[in-house]
């Protein structure tokens with residue numbers, strides 16, 4: 588294309604022939620070769636003309652606006668296209684990364700948690716359980732009734748005979764303002780005073796304890812721990828820094844009482860718990876009535892108030908009551924009348940009345 592050039596030092600203006608390549612303009616002015624990369628050219632519109640300059644040079648080149656548009660588009664278009672392609676690629680990568688993280692959290696970690704739990708050495712799990720127990724002991728102190736604790740310990744030992752598990756099932760009554768029972772990694776099973784008060788027969792309490800023992804045996808507890816720790820690892824990645832802050836936040840937010848199980852794990856623990864009782868010749872009839880009674884409380888108490896873990900996790904307690912009833916078999920009661928009396932008194936009588944009294948005074 589043709590243009591008029593000025594060297595920026597004199598007023599002289601020369602006609603020049605401008606060579607346009609894919610990425611630059613070139614022209615000769617006063618015996619000097621000018622080579623201006625398009626990306627470094629500044630264009631100043633002057634009506635039908637455009638005055639071009641290159642950063643750091645005095646020379647000016649004036650060409651028709653039309654010619655300049657044609658020249659600039661030949662390079663600016665690919666540059667623009669490349670930029671947009673880079674952007675699209677970046678967005679795609681971010682999307683892929685986000686999907687990968689979500690898959691890892693919601694599919695990978697849950698999928699891996701089963702094999703991880705089964706591969707976890709029992710000794711490691713037991714040690715972890717002791718750590719949890721030490722922390723929980725501060726919040727939920729053991730009930731004072733020593734005979735009752737001994738009876739519950741002995742019941743835990745007897746359950747082991749019906750189980751296929753390396754773990755020592757240690758049952759303990761604790762004081763806590765909620766109807767709850769939960770298993771810790773390594774085999775400790777805690778039942779709250781309110782849960783004991785809520786149980787009307789030895790069969791009911793035995794069913795709850797056996798359900799928790801089944802969670803231990805099936806490695807559900809360790810699986811829940813891996814899920815929680817896995818989520819913490821991802822949070823660490825996302826929050827960044829690798830300080831372990833994300834992991835700590837998850838561990839703190841989800842104390843052992845809140846390790847949650849899948850619907851399948853609950854159904855498995857229901858069935859397996861009953862099977863363990865039956866293999867020992869004990870009654871497995873306590874599960875269904877206990878479910879029904881707690882389900883009836885649900886509207887007022889609500890899962891948020893800490894109804895036991897197997898109800899708070901899933902609201903289908905009535906269906907599970909039906910399934911438990913269908914599997915139930917008669918058998919010996921887990922505790923004698925005297926033992927049952929001791930257990931009921933383990934936490935200093937009726938915990939509800941005791942607490943109301945304390946609050947009133």
Ligand SMILES: [Zn+2]
Pocket residue numbers: 798799802848853856896897
């Ligand atoms: Zn459960």
